[in-house]
Amino acid sequence: MDHEPLSSIAGIRYGREDQPTLVLDLLGPSPLPQRPLPMVIRVTGPGWTEENRASYTVSRTGIRFLAAAGFLAAAISVRLSWQASFPAQIHDVKAAIRWLRAHAGEYPIDPDRIGIIGDSAGGHLAALAALTADRPELDGDSGSPGYSSAVQAAVAISAPTGFLTLAADLDMHQPPPSPPVRACPDLHRGDALTQLFGGPLAERQDLMHLASPMTHVHPQAPPFLIVHGTRDETVPFDQGERLHRALSAAGVRSTFVSIAGGFHNLRDTPDLPYPSPVWDRVGELVIDFFNQTLRAQP
Secondary structure, eight states: OTTSOEEEEEEEEOSOTTOTTOEEEEEEESSOOSSOEEEEEEEOOGGGTOOOTGGGGTSTTTTHHHHHTTOEEEEEOOOOTTTOOTTHHHHHHHHHHHHHHHTTTTTTEEEEEEEEEEETHHHHHHHHHHHSTTOHHHHOSSSOTTSOOOOSEEEEESOOOOHHHHGGGSOTTOOOOSSOOOSOOOGGGTHHHHHHHTSOGGGOHHHHHHHOGGGGOOTTOOOEEEEEETTOSSSOHHHHHHHHHHHHHTTOOEEEEEETTOOTTSSSSTTSOSOSHHHHHHHHHHHHHHIIIIISOO
């Protein structure tokens, strides 16, 4: 399936005119059909510091497997933490959702069947977007006003879900890195979080609470698939486990997949590249999940 021809449209601007860095790439079946397709958005940006959108259109762990399975898939860029602090990143994700919904007549997008997926920092933003549809303080004003930022299904892989808990073992008085960290920083040193929140963590408690998906769990949330490695050295395993328990307690359909012995990359060695049999298996689970949630008739 991964070798089937695909249709690609790259470099589509989705933000305001004064935000030229906000672009997305679309990948879908070839040729693109006239009928609307379920849409899946992939949020990129490891550590909230790196732009890797373009690589997601060619990697088998990016969006190719989604397009090959018959979805219209989008890889989106967002402002990085050294460009703007939170909540700029979630504002951009919401803007992309609204833009895609607003342009459903121009591209084969079913505006009522939109899913979102991300891993690590992208998983955090995917989960937060799914749990905070149309919240003014998190939606921002970056284009396509009047359209909903809601999604109908979400996948979070190796994702931070509660920043106050995550920061408990860090030095809460650590100043933000200077100069800004542009390469993926060590989360355990606190560089990633102090830069994301624009200051010492001890002074950003309210913002960290607002940014945590755990804060926003509610009974009307869309279905979730949560994947986490039991030996994750960057985002503790209980971050995914706690979100799953909270969703289930609220009556939300949540599936939790633990990868035994998996590190942050889900593999049994932390420095190995992501493409691997374990990611292929996760990809199959993701396709099955989106087939059930975005293709099944209500």
